[in-house]
Amino acid sequence: MSLTTHRCTCGATLQFRQDIRKEETGVYPTWKCKDCGTPVPGKTAEKLRHQHPS
Numbered sequence: 001m002s003l004t005t006h007r008c009t010c011g012a013t014l015q016f017r018q019d020i021r022k023e024e025t026g027v028y029p030t031w032k033c034k035d036c037g038t039p040v041p042g043k044t045a046e047k048l049r050h051q052h053p054s
């Protein structure tokens with residue numbers, strides 16, 4: 001099983017649940033980089049939030 005990673009515009013590599021934070025505003029929750037607040041694409045965030053460091 002391969003891990004999804006997302007390279008944020010701030011240079012951070014987002015890989016695990018704790019690398020993103022949930023924003024509960026609006027109809028749908030959005031996920032953002034925990035460092036800079038840049039929104040993470042929904043499909044990517046959906047994968048990231050199921051990934052935990054073992």
Ligand SMILES: [Zn+2]
Nearest residue numbers: 008010033036
């Ligand atoms: Zn970022």
